[in-house]
Amino acid sequence: xxxxxYIFLLIVxxxxxxxCEKDNYEPPNALLSGKLLYQGEAIGLQYDRVxxxxxxxxxxxxxxxxxxxxxxxxxxxxxxxGTYKMVVPRGQGPFLWGEDIDQADTLLIHVNAETEQNIEVxxxxxxxxxxxxxxxxxxxxxxxxxxxxxxxLARNIEHATLYVSKxxxxxxxxxxxxxxxxxxxxxxxxxxxxxxxxxxxxxxxDYVFARVGLKFIGVDDMIFSDIQKLTL
Amino acid sequence: MKKLSILISIFFTLIACNSDDDFxxxxxxxxxxxxxxxxxxxxxxxxxxxxxxxxxxLYNLDNWxxxxxxxxxxxxxxxxxxxxFHSNSxxxxxxxxxxxxxxxxxxxxxxxxxxxxxxxASIKEDLKERFAAEARFLRAAYYFELVQLYxxxxxxxxxxxxxxxxDPSYLQVPRSSEAETYDFVIEEADELASILAxxxxxxxxxxxxxxxxxxxxxxxxxxxxxxxxxxxxxxLSLSGNEVGISSAKAEEYYNKALSAATEIINGNAGSxxxxxxxxxxxxxxxxxxxxxKNANPEVIWALDYLxxxxxxxxxxxxxxxxxxxxxxxxxxxxxxxxxxxxxxxxNTFAPLATVNGNGEPIYYENQEDIFANxxxxxxxxxxxxxxxxKSSPVDIxxxxxxxxxxxxxxxxxxxxxxxxGQSVEQQVVGFDGPVAGAVQNAQMGFYLRKYVDPAPxxxxxxxxxxxxxxxxxxxxxxxxxxxAAFELGQPAKAAEYMNQVRARAGFTIPLSAADISFxxxxxxxxxxxxxxxxxxxxxxxxxxxxxIFDGVTMDVNDLKxxxxxxxxxSTMPWGLxxxxxxxxxxxxxxxxxxxxxxxxxxxxADNWQLGNYYSKISDETLSSNPKLVKxxxx
Numbered sequence: 034x035x036x037x038x039y040i041f042l043l044i045v046x047x048x049x050x051x052x053c054e055k056d057n058y059e060p061p062n063a064l065l066s067g068k069l070l071y072q073g074e075a076i077g078l079q080y081d082r083v084x085x086x087x088x089x090x091x092x093x094x095x096x097x098x099x100x101x102x103x104x105x106x107x108x109x110x111x112x113x114x115g116t117y118k119m120v121v122p123r124g125q126g127p128f129l130w131g132e133d134i135d136q137a138d139t140l141l142i143h144v145n146a147e148t149e150q151n152i153e154v155x156x157x158x159x160x161x162x163x164x165x166x167x168x169x170x171x172x173x174x175x176x177x178x179x180x181x182x183x184x185x186l187a188r189n190i191e192h193a194t195l196y197v198s199k200x201x202x203x204x205x206x207x208x209x210x211x212x213x214x215x216x217x218x219x220x221x222x223x224x225x226x227x228x229x230x231x232x233x234x235x236x237x238x239d240y241v242f243a244r245v246g247l248k249f250i251g252v253d254d255m256i257f258s259d260i261q262k263l264t265l
Numbered sequence: 266m267k268k269l270s271i272l273i274s275i276f277f278t279l280i281a282c283n284s285d286d287d288f289x290x291x292x293x294x295x296x297x298x299x300x301x302x303x304x305x306x307x308x309x310x311x312x313x314x315x316x317x318x319x320x321x322x323l324y325n326l327d328n329w330x331x332x333x334x335x336x337x338x339x340x341x342x343x344x345x346x347x348x349x350f351h352s353n354s355x356x357x358x359x360x361x362x363x364x365x366x367x368x369x370x371x372x373x374x375x376x377x378x379x380x381x382x383x384x385x386a387s388i389k390e391d392l393k394e395r396f397a398a399e400a401r402f403l404r405a406a407y408y409f410e411l412v413q414l415y416x417x418x419x420x421x422x423x424x425x426x427x428x429x430x431x432d433p434s435y436l437q438v439p440r441s442s443e444a445e446t447y448d449f450v451i452e453e454a455d456e457l458a459s460i461l462a463x464x465x466x467x468x469x470x471x472x473x474x475x476x477x478x479x480x481x482x483x484x485x486x487x488x489x490x491x492x493x494x495x496x497x498x499x500x501l502s503l504s505g506n507e508v509g510i511s512s513a514k515a516e517e518y519y520n521k522a523l524s525a526a527t528e529i530i531n532g533n534a535g536s537x538x539x540x541x542x543x544x545x546x547x548x549x550x551x552x553x554x555x556x557x558k559n560a561n562p563e564v565i566w567a568l569d570y571l572x573x574x575x576x577x578x579x580x581x582x583x584x585x586x587x588x589x590x591x592x593x594x595x596x597x598x599x600x601x602x603x604x605x606x607x608x609x610x611x612n613t614f615a616p617l618a619t620v621n622g623n624g625e626p627i628y629y630e631n632q633e634d635i636f637a638n639x640x641x642x643x644x645x646x647x648x649x650x651x652x653x654x655k656s657s658p659v660d661i662x663x664x665x666x667x668x669x670x671x672x673x674x675x676x677x678x679x680x681x682x683x684x685x686g687q688s689v690e691q692q693v694v695g696f697d698g699p700v701a702g703a704v705q706n707a708q709m710g711f712y713l714r715k716y717v718d719p720a721p722x723x724x725x726x727x728x729x730x731x732x733x734x735x736x737x738x739x740x741x742x743x744x745x746x747x748x749a750a751f752e753l754g755q756p757a758k759a760a761e762y763m764n765q766v767r768a769r770a771g772f773t774i775p776l777s778a779a780d781i782s783f784x785x786x787x788x789x790x791x792x793x794x795x796x797x798x799x800x801x802x803x804x805x806x807x808x809x810x811x812x813i814f815d816g817v818t819m820d821v822n823d824l825k826x827x828x829x830x831x832x833x834x835s836t837m838p839w840g841l842x843x844x845x846x847x848x849x850x851x852x853x854x855x856x857x858x859x860x861x862x863x864x865x866x867x868x869x870a871d872n873w874q875l876g877n878y879y880s881k882i883s884d885e886t887l888s889s890n891p892k893l894v895k896x897x898x899x
Contacts, residue, residue, distance in 0.1 A: 076698050085398030094888040124500065192817075205816045206354040206698065213817065248816075251500055253874040255899065 050085060062210035065142065066115070067150040069102060070130070071181070076128060076156055079204045079246070083126045088118040102126075104202070104260065117142045121152070127249060127256035128154040129182060156181055157188045157249050160258040165243050167263035172197050172210075172243050173228040178219070188249035190216035195227040196211040196244050199234060201260050203244040209234065216250070231265060232237035241265050281646070303386035309396055316376060316403055317469070318575070320568060321367055321410050324798025325715060326579040326734045331364050332796050333597040335804065335814075336838040336871065339864065341708040347866045354816060354869035358881035358899050365414055365880040369407070370421065372766040376404040378425040398460040402471035402479075409483055412446040412882040413802055416508035416896070419451055430491060439892040442506035444514060451521060453554035454480035458525075458534070465535030466560070468567045468696065474534035475566035478737035481525035481745045488518030488752065489806040490629065497808035498590040501878055501897050508879055508897060516753065523749035528615050528743045530762075531567075537739045539769050547771045551645025555716050556760035557734045565742070568734040576729035580718040585648060586657045586678065586706050587696035590724040595698070598709035599647045599795075600838040601861060605828055607643035607792055612774055614829035617841060628856040632662070632843055635859055641771035646795050648712035650695075650843050655719055661707045662843040666858065668851065672844065678706055684847055699842055701864060708864060709840030715796045717734045734834035740766050740793055748786050756781045787831035805878055807831065816872030836870035839863055874898070 065087075069076040085108060086097035102108050119140040121130050123179040131138030134155055142150050163176040174195045179189065196203040205211075212229035218227055231241055243256040302308050306551040324331050333340060333350075340346040349361055359366045379400045383393055411418045419438035427433060441449070458476040467475060491510040494501060502509040529537060540563035543550035554563050570576055584594035605616050617635055618627050629635055632651030636643060648654050650661035663848070664674025665684060673682055674694050681690035696737065698706025722728035743762045751759035756778040764775040790803055804810040812832035819837045840862040846853045876898035887893050 034499045096888040099884075122895070122899060197670070206874060211818060251875070252497075253876060 053149065053167060060131060061111045061113045063112050063114050063144050063146055063148065064109060065112050065144050065148045065150065066107065067152060068108075069106035069126075069154050070151050071128070071154060071156055073209065074159070076126075077160075077244070077259060078102050078106050078126070078254055079206070079257065080104050080202050083121070083254050085109075085119060085121050085125075087112075087119075087135060089115055090118070104204075104257070112144050114145050115143075117144055119150070119152075123155075125254065127247070127252055127254045128156040129186060130154045133186060144215040155243060156183075156256055157252065158190065158247055158256065160193075160245055160247055163261075165261045165263060167241070167265050168232075170231045170265055171228060171264070172231060172241065172263060173226065174243065174245050174258075175224060175226050176245055177224060178222045178247070180222075185225065188252055190219060191248040191250045192216055193225060193227070193245065193247050196246060197229060197231060197241050198243075199238060199241065201242045203242045203260060204257075205246070205255070207244070209241075274647075275712050282635070283829055299382050304388070306388045306392055309383065309386060309388060312379060313396055313399060313795055316372075316379065316400060320403060321369065321372070322568065322734065322736065322798065323364070323367075323410065323414070324801070326570075326577040326730075326732065326890065329579050329582050329596060330362065330834045332798070334361070334364070334837050335800060336600055336694075337603045337795060337800060338597040338599050338713065339709045339838045339840065340596070341598045341704055342705065343704055344866070347704075347864075349864050351864070352868040354872045355874055356871075356877050358874075358876055358896070359883070360880065361566055366379075366883070367410065367414065368883070368886055370419075372407060373404060373421060376400050376407075377422060380404075381424060394460065395462075396764065398457050398469045401453060402457050402461070402476060405450050405457070406448060406479060409450045411451065412443065413486065413805075415882060416503075416879050417441045417506070418448045419893070420446065431682075437890045437892045440505070440507045440894060442510075443490070443508050444487065444506065447483055447490075447510070447553055450483040451480055451487070454483065454525075458528075463533070463535040465537055465562065465565075466810065468558075468561070469569035471566070472535070474529055474537060475524045475737060477529050477534050478565045478742060481522050481742060482737070484522035484525060485745050486751060486802065486806050488515050488522060491515035491518060492752070493806065493808040498811070498878065501875060503894055503897055505894065507894055513693040519749045519752045522745055523753065526746035526749065529739070529742045530746060536562065537565060537742070537827060539743075539765065541769060545770070546689070548644030549639035551642050551770065552714055552719075554738065555735065556720070557627045558719050558731075558733060559632070563739045564733070564735055565737040565739060567736055570731040570733055571815050572728065572731045575676060578726070578729050579716055579732065580730040581726060583713045583717050584724040585654050585697055585712045587660050588657050590722065592727055593705055595712055597713045597796075598840070599711045599713055600709050601824070601841045602835045602839055603791075603795055604647055604711060604841065605825070606788065607640040607646075608772075608829070610638045610640070610746050610772060610774075612772065612776065612780070616825035616828060617859065619841075619861060625695055626858040626860075628846065628853045628858060630856060632857050634857075639873040642792055646713075646715045646719075646792075648714045650707075650710060650763075654712070654714070655721075659697050659707070659712065661697045661699065661710060661712075661843065662695040662857075663699050663710075663860075663862075664694050664843055665847040666844045668848040673847070676700065677703065686849070688826045699840065699862075701862075702866070704801050709719070709838065710842050710862070711840075713796065735797065738767075741799070744790055744793065747781075747789075750766070750782050751783075751786055759786075766793060783807040784829060784831045788829050804873075808878070810877065811875060814871040814873035818870040822862065823828065836872070837867050839861060 081101045083102045084099055086099050088095055088097055119142055159179045159181055161177045161179050165174045192213050192215050194211055196208040197210045198208045210229050210232055212227045242260055242262055242263055244260045246255040248255045270426040271376055340350050380397055383397050385394055418438045420441050421438055425436050454476045456474050459474055461471055461473045463473040491512050492515040494509050494513040540554045540561060581591055582596040586594045609615055621627055633649055636649050648659055653810050665671050666672050678696050679692055679696040680700055683690050684694045699708050699710055700706055716732055720733045723730035747759040747762035760776050760778045761779045809832045813835050824839050842860050842862045844858050846856050848854045879896045881899055
């Protein structure tokens with residue numbers, strides 16, 4: 034009698050093991066990745082701000098897979114092989130894309146294993162030649178500004194701001210100090226200088242991350258320079 | 266024996282079959298058919314009452330969290346809530362905790378069904394007409410809430426039924442334009458104003474006054490959207506005008522708002538007036554608008570509550586903590602940002618004087634002296650340090666300051682420490698706080714007064730409060746008239762209306778026509794209707810939110826400058842902490858000083874994105890109805 038019980042248990046166990054294979058789907062394993070580029074140059078963005086959407090037709094109701102670009106303007110998604118449509122929703126990002134620059138407003142992407150898809154955009158302005166230095170608890174940044182969009186879609190600068198943070202997410206959201214220059218006060222586009230004093234940090238650390246952001250009038254998202262780690 | 270039992274069971278089986286004849290035909294005793302439900306006036310009224318109780322208002326007393334956003338209050342209830350609102354620099358497109366969303370077409374369908382079924386109801390014609398008008402009023406009110414959040418929405422005026430043919434596309438209605446949706450609300454309200462009776466004593470049901478008030482507010486909102494969207498945020502538009510109203514329509518809408526408001530002011534809808542029962546104490550008088558339910562001439566329409574049947578816990582959540590009826594309270598702390606907006610009685614703006622011209626602290630004899638000579642609405646909206654609630658004084662002070670500037674304070678409400686030169690511990694911080702980082706106390710130095718109920722037991726979980734949620738009140742009608750008149754180039758008329766509201770708040774010098782400006786209009790609404798839910802829509806319709814919340818951090822100078830300006834920056838919630846001077850022998854001993862305070866929980870400066878002007882339509886809704894278009898800039 035006891036033997037039968039053991040055999041029975043063994044069979045149930047066997048079924049349980051086998052069942053896993055039957056019930057589970059393969060996880061998505063095709064990697065789609067890419068970057069926002071302007072003439073090969075990466076676009077710096079704020080963390081979790083500029084969104085994009087991926088659609089795949091043919092499976093019932095259509096809804097987007099939404100996500101946001103990284104601070105370096107990159108994106109990546111694990112997907113199933115297939116054809117996807119990618120859009121950057123209108124008004125997102127400190128750049129022009131799609132209809133505004135006479136391109137298709139949807140990217141058709143055939144995802145197959147590892148796929149890379151870069152997106153060409155035209156930023157309103159670019160921050161160039163950024164140099165940053167830290168001396169005696171003071172952070173200074175020098176950079177030049179170049180207007181890229183000059184036609185009727187051009188945007189004026191609302192402000193240029195230096196953000197200093199304890200982590201690499203230096204942004205309007207996470208910072209310990211900022212220095213701002215209003216757009217009207219920027220006189221020499223070739224050399225803009227910002228300076229600030231780093232406040233006391235708890236717990237103390239002997240380095241900070243700094244980044245310059247540029248805000249345009251009437252555009253939500255800012256464009257950023259590279260993030261630099263500075264030793265105090 | 267066995268045979269006998271078999272026989273007996275056969276017998277019972279046989280007779281059981283016999284009496285089953287009508288079993289399946291018997292009408293259910295617990296379910297009413299629609300004919301039955303609509304055959305008796307009391308039944309119809311109870312169905313209508315259910316529809317009333319489900320009326321949607323974005324800012325309501327059941328959901329006190331919704332009231333405090335935009336740095337008008339600090340969330341002192343839990344750390345979690347404070348983090349959600351104050352360490353996050355922007356708002357999700359659907360609002361924090363989905364506050365800015367509703368898409369309740371089930372409610373609209375039930376209102377439509379009610380309107381269809383009441384046509385065949387076997388009750389008196391005049392009752393039928395009234396009930397139908399009330400349901401239409403509720404439907405228009407809900408569409409009005411929708412259009413405030415989403416812009417144009419699908420307008421569905423009949424109960425849709427699916428015919429199971431596999432193609433639901435005939436049920437999918439596209440969004441109307443924003444102007445069409447406002448027009449629908451205005452036209453419905455206009456028509457209902459001629460059907461519903463004028464009855465100023467009916468507050469919780471639709472009346473002529475309520476319909477006119479809805480018309481006035483809707484027309485005013487539409488007018489300001491037409492004017493300011495094109496002027497300030499032209500990028501907010503959709504090709505089908507689902508959002509955005511042509512600026513050419515602004516004047517027409519302002520005229521409609523003014524005429525509807527004037528009708529109420531002239532008394533055509535019943536005798537409404539400003540609440541002025543207590544002229545000797547204007548602050549108490551202002552607070553009483555919200556809790557006095559006995560012949561209150563100011564209230565036009567309210568979502569009513571009644572002890573034992575329908576109550577809310579707004580008072581329990583927000584009451585002063587010390588000696589409260591329940592060991593909780595102080596959830597929403599009004600901020601200095603709001604408090605300093607209350608004008609001086611000579612019609613000028615000034616920050617609360619904490620330091621003199623040389624940067625030295627100003628010493629006050631009494632704690633409340635710093636708030637002297639200000640708008641009486643301040644004391645009616647905020648519980649100030651040195652004032653009292655439910656006849657017990659609040660105990661708000663942050664600590665002792667010694668002669669050398671050191672602060673002695675505690676880490677808990679009412680903590681005790683030994684002061685220099687003493688041997689016994691004594692209290693060094695108020696029993697009501699403020700204690701930084703501790704929850705449920707006056708962390709900003711203030712408690713909320715408006716809508717907090719002074720009735721005994723209102724702060725107790727077993728009793729709760731029956732204070733009503735005012736949807737329309739007479740002061741708003743006056744300010745609607747003032748704003749519309751100002752925008753139509755009649756500043757003298759605007760001043761006349763606005764001065765009535767200001768006189769009730771204790772201002773003795775009336776504003777002249779030349780004093781009325783856009784800033785004045787926005788400011789007057791902000792202080793009069795603080796914590797009533799109007800501020801959110803004002804931020805949106807004047808298109809000033811992205812200037813006020815521009816993501817730039819605020820220091821003290823920033824805080825104190827530009828008071829009274831419509832687009833003054835308010836990205837962080839500031840508090841004001843009172844300290845007692847401990848310096849025996851000096852003339853300042855036991856006097857009060859005040860310091861501005863920024864909580865270390867406030868780690869981000871608010872940043873309003875242009876996409877925030879319209880609530881997000883959820884992906885689920887969009888994919889269920891492909892005819893809907895997405896909101897702009899999201």
